[in-house]
Amino acid sequence: MADKVFKKFTVVGCSSESYQKAVEVGLSKASESLHGLAWFEVKEMRGGIGPDGKIEWQAGIEVAFKLD
Numbered sequence: 001m002a003d004k005v006f007k008k009f010t011v012v013g014c015s016s017e018s019y020q021k022a023v024e025v026g027l028s029k030a031s032e033s034l035h036g037l038a039w040f041e042v043k044e045m046r047g048g049i050g051p052d053g054k055i056e057w058q059a060g061i062e063v064a065f066k067l068d
Contacts, residue, residue: 006038006064015057019045022059036065 013026023042031037044060 005067007067008062008064010043010060010062012044012058012060014048014059016054017057019057019059022057023061026059026061027063030063034063034065038064038066040064 009030011026011030013022013024013029015021015025019042023040027037027040041062042059043062044058046058046060048056048058050056
């Protein structure tokens with residue numbers, strides 16, 4: 001097995017639907033800028049409440065990609 005090195009970065013995905021959707025939004029946006037995403041860890045789950053009472057689900061995730 002070859003040696004590998006990964007770099008991690010943090011993104012926060014937001015959704016009006018659910019935590020799962022917030023994670024998917026964060027990963028989708030991250031994959032637009034970086035290729036070869038390998039894995040992720042959900043580090044934070046929180047929510048926001050707008051002035052109209054609508055809830056926003058927020059997921060802080062660490063995403064890793066393999067360095068060449």
